[in-house]
Amino acid sequence: MLLTVLRRLGVFALTALVASVVVFVLLAVLPGDPARAQLGLDATPDQVAALRHQLGLDRSLPAQYVHWLGQLATGSLGISYSTRAPVGPEVLNAMQVSLLLVLAGMVVAALIALPTGLLAAVRQGRADGAALSAATQVGISVPSFLAGLLLVTVFAVRLHWLPSGGWVAPVDGVGGFLRHLVLPALALGLVRGAILSRYLRSALLDVQREDFMRTARAKGMTRWQALRRHGLRNALVPVVTVTGVELAGLLVGAVVIETVFVIPGLGSLLLRSVANRDLVEVQAVVMVVVLLVLALNLLVDLVYVLVDPRLRRAR
Amino acid sequence: MSTLLQVSGLRVQSGPRELLHGIDLRVERGERVGLIGESGSGKTLTLLALMGLLPEALRATGAARLDGEDRDLLTLGDRASARLRGRRVSMVFQEPMTALDPLLPVGRQVAEILTLHGFAGGARAARGRSVELLDGVGLPDPGAAARAYPHELSGGQRQRVMLAMAMANTPDLLLADEPTTALDVTVQRRVLDLMREQVARSGTSLVFVTHDLGIVADLCDRVVILRDGAVVEEGPLDRVFSAPQHPYTRSLLAVSALATDARGRLVTVVDLGSGTTGAVSTGAVSTGAGMTGAATAAAGTQATGAVPATTPADGSADAVVVTAPGRPAAPQPGPHEVLPDQAAPHVFNHLPGDAPLLAVAELRRTYVRPHRIGRATHVQAVRDVSFEVREGQRFGVVGESGSGKSTLLRLVTGLDQATAGSVRIGGREVVGTPERALGWLRRTAQIVFQDPMGSLDPRMRIAEVVTEPLRGVGADERRARAAEVLDAVGLPATALDRYPHQFSGGQRQRIAIARAVVTRPQLLVADEAVSSLDVSVRAQVLNLLSDLADEYGLTLLFVSHDLAVVRRTCDTVAVMNEGRIVECGPTDQVYEHPLHPYTAELVAAAPRLRAAGA
Numbered sequence: 001m002l003l004t005v006l007r008r009l010g011v012f013a014l015t016a017l018v019a020s021v022v023v024f025v026l027l028a029v030l031p032g033d034p035a036r037a038q039l040g041l042d043a044t045p046d047q048v049a050a051l052r053h054q055l056g057l058d059r060s061l062p063a064q065y066v067h068w069l070g071q072l073a074t075g076s077l078g079i080s081y082s083t084r085a086p087v088g089p090e091v092l093n094a095m096q097v098s099l100l101l102v103l104a105g106m107v108v109a110a111l112i113a114l115p116t117g118l119l120a121a122v123r124q125g126r127a128d129g130a131a132l133s134a135a136t137q138v139g140i141s142v143p144s145f146l147a148g149l150l151l152v153t154v155f156a157v158r159l160h161w162l163p164s165g166g167w168v169a170p171v172d173g174v175g176g177f178l179r180h181l182v183l184p185a186l187a188l189g190l191v192r193g194a195i196l197s198r199y200l201r202s203a204l205l206d207v208q209r210e211d212f213m214r215t216a217r218a219k220g221m222t223r224w225q226a227l228r229r230h231g232l233r234n235a236l237v238p239v240v241t242v243t244g245v246e247l248a249g250l251l252v253g254a255v256v257i258e259t260v261f262v263i264p265g266l267g268s269l270l271l272r273s274v275a276n277r278d279l280v281e282v283q284a285v286v287m288v289v290v291l292l293v294l295a296l297n298l299l300v301d302l303v304y305v306l307v308d309p310r311l312r313r314a315r
Numbered sequence: 316m317s318t319l320l321q322v323s324g325l326r327v328q329s330g331p332r333e334l335l336h337g338i339d340l341r342v343e344r345g346e347r348v349g350l351i352g353e354s355g356s357g358k359t360l361t362l363l364a365l366m367g368l369l370p371e372a373l374r375a376t377g378a379a380r381l382d383g384e385d386r387d388l389l390t391l392g393d394r395a396s397a398r399l400r401g402r403r404v405s406m407v408f409q410e411p412m413t414a415l416d417p418l419l420p421v422g423r424q425v426a427e428i429l430t431l432h433g434f435a436g437g438a439r440a441a442r443g444r445s446v447e448l449l450d451g452v453g454l455p456d457p458g459a460a461a462r463a464y465p466h467e468l469s470g471g472q473r474q475r476v477m478l479a480m481a482m483a484n485t486p487d488l489l490l491a492d493e494p495t496t497a498l499d500v501t502v503q504r505r506v507l508d509l510m511r512e513q514v515a516r517s518g519t520s521l522v523f524v525t526h527d528l529g530i531v532a533d534l535c536d537r538v539v540i541l542r543d544g545a546v547v548e549e550g551p552l553d554r555v556f557s558a559p560q561h562p563y564t565r566s567l568l569a570v571s572a573l574a575t576d577a578r579g580r581l582v583t584v585v586d587l588g589s590g591t592t593g594a595v596s597t598g599a600v601s602t603g604a605g606m607t608g609a610a611t612a613a614a615g616t617q618a619t620g621a622v623p624a625t626t627p628a629d630g631s632a633d634a635v636v637v638t639a640p641g642r643p644a645a646p647q648p649g650p651h652e653v654l655p656d657q658a659a660p661h662v663f664n665h666l667p668g669d670a671p672l673l674a675v676a677e678l679r680r681t682y683v684r685p686h687r688i689g690r691a692t693h694v695q696a697v698r699d700v701s702f703e704v705r706e707g708q709r710f711g712v713v714g715e716s717g718s719g720k721s722t723l724l725r726l727v728t729g730l731d732q733a734t735a736g737s738v739r740i741g742g743r744e745v746v747g748t749p750e751r752a753l754g755w756l757r758r759t760a761q762i763v764f765q766d767p768m769g770s771l772d773p774r775m776r777i778a779e780v781v782t783e784p785l786r787g788v789g790a791d792e793r794r795a796r797a798a799e800v801l802d803a804v805g806l807p808a809t810a811l812d813r814y815p816h817q818f819s820g821g822q823r824q825r826i827a828i829a830r831a832v833v834t835r836p837q838l839l840v841a842d843e844a845v846s847s848l849d850v851s852v853r854a855q856v857l858n859l860l861s862d863l864a865d866e867y868g869l870t871l872l873f874v875s876h877d878l879a880v881v882r883r884t885c886d887t888v889a890v891m892n893e894g895r896i897v898e899c900g901p902t903d904q905v906y907e908h909p910l911h912p913y914t915a916e917l918v919a920a921a922p923r924l925r926a927a928g929a
Contacts, residue, residue, distance in 0.1 A: 210413065211408060211410055211413040211414045212413060212414055212415055212416045212417070214368060214408065214414075215408060215414045215415065215416075215477070215480075216416070217368055217397070217400065218366060218368060218400055218401060218405065218406045218408075218481075219400065219401040219427060219428040219431060219480065220397050220398065220399075220400045220401035220402060220428065220431045220432055221397055221431060222393045222394050222397045223393055225397070229427075230416045230418075230419075233416075233418050233419075234416065234417070234418055237418075307418065308417075308418060309417070309418060309420075309464040309466070310417060310464070310466050
């Protein structure tokens, strides 16, 4: 068990290292000179060269990479080209916001997926089951930004129940935080919930054909009891896997939703730094997103091991 | 005795199709009833209907009364039926590998059946009781076993857990659906002994479903023979086995005992519609492996019929080649030897001054299983095996799962690379030869696999399947060769353009055999080639293999876990255990005078068909 965890951690570290190389190289080979971009067209070559030296851009790529990695390791994400301030605090702030949004989205998705998936599986072949199944199909087809706009139109613009956008940090008032969280979380979670619901339904249907479900009923459980006690847990194994992939999707989806709802998360920050040609900030944000996705997948892997005893004795 | 269960007129329908046509079944208290039938006979459906566990698409009608219950079992509904299941009526299933929830410790799963039916004392006491129950079914270290997950237990151990679960609430009726079919013979023997002991101790009635008459002979008081969803015969075990009334029962007994007719061919199930019965020569049967009682009895009653029962039941009557008995120039038998205690290299079945077709020398296959961090574990699947097979021999390899027999076969046919040693076929080396240079081997040695469903590509027509091994042969000749081999295996030429799913299991195995012989190989390797077939079809396929071996001058390498089949098919047998050949010699000698203790155990554990009174 411990060894499994350690090995997964090792894989995580390795993947993160590889990802850092990819992120660095991709951004480094982009055309355009950040120094010239900052100084404008009037700058003399000497000024540009001086700034390049100051930013470390005149060093070899590997040297730049090692320097950047060293900064990353010490927790510093670099100095912004545009504001000349460390980007770290800003990125961390945005990360908190995005994470909260993703978690809320996941909760919404789970709240939608569990009951609908169960019902669609149990009532499979009947009218209500088919209707649920069709509804989730529609849910998958709706892009999350459209869902967001519709939610805003109905609940913010028409009904005035909730704010149409903006963000209040939890420390500044839980009530305000929740009021601002509901709509974006719904927009984000609806689609993912529909996808998860379908996965859960098909996993449950598969599980019901398993021999051990027949055993469970032979022991004296009704169809429903057997599903609850043995079916759900077994069906969750594949669903957890999908959730890992979905979480990464949620994080990326959050970028769009943040724009729709004017939320100062990683997405908004990324858009702004790209617009400013602030390579350091872009690098930092992309790297943080990559690390988050990897960390979430690591988490899912560990949950997977917890759920399925067959994986504890890993090969 | 009082009647515990009375089933009358049980019918099961799937839409407009009727699967069970009015089955009557009576079980007395404490009685052990064998429900016998081949696949598709409806034996499992009968049990599921009684348990209220039929798939939703199926509907059961008729009446099933359990003593002490007011209502009919068939009309109870899920909730009421659930209260009976696991308390008054329990069931053990066929496949131990998948019948337990993989995510829960087995102790919890046993405790569950106690708490479900209101075990006094609550969850903690139920867990304690489950350890006792696991102890009762002979699991070593029951405390640890209770904490183990199903994948940590062997097949036999899981079936013990299933039995502990089924017997936890001392039910009045235990339904067992081929519970030992997936187990090795020695394990099967122990599980059956345990089951007999458990039902006897708690006075539980048993309905034991199986296709294996040998098991029933050992276990049951009364038998019911099912065929195509209807009861064909029913009665006390002794009477049915010694004086079967129905022609189907008679043929079933004969094919199960692998009885032979006057010409030395295996008896096949007669087509009941044609009105013929089989003639069994008593002399041939009495050489059968410890099955004399029943087979002789069957033969005795069948000897009245005059027509030899060589008619295949799967509609290919005219095609089976009947050759004269007595094979041309049977090869000289090898010596009967046992593995020497000292690990000195020993070549089995070796005759001095002979040039064998297949020569295996110190063959070894070690699988390396990477292990967490550091040391890898080495699994020795085949350990320094040496033997020879001469041309025209029929060489059997028997052993239980994990004995290395399948690995040996893959090494011989170049499907897997040996770690060390040598395999020479016709003097050419297989080990170490890269696969692209093994073209000659594919022409010399061909394989028939166990699963006729899985080993044929479902998207290829039969003509393509059969002629695939032919390289550099024109389309016209391919078709001609395909028609020829199909004819040889008893299938009509119209089969050429059909797909595998349009054939029955037995027919598919004929197709697999046709594919194997189309290249005119010298060596035919059969990997459990009849293990997944019903007994009636099994006899036909074995006859076919034997005929083809004569006609094409094939040397057979026949791997099977079924000792009786190997005895009927092979002149020489090698017994494998833990990667080694422990004993080898002429088949009859090995079976009747086993030299190695493992062989003796294996032969003793195999269920035998004999009349209970004999």
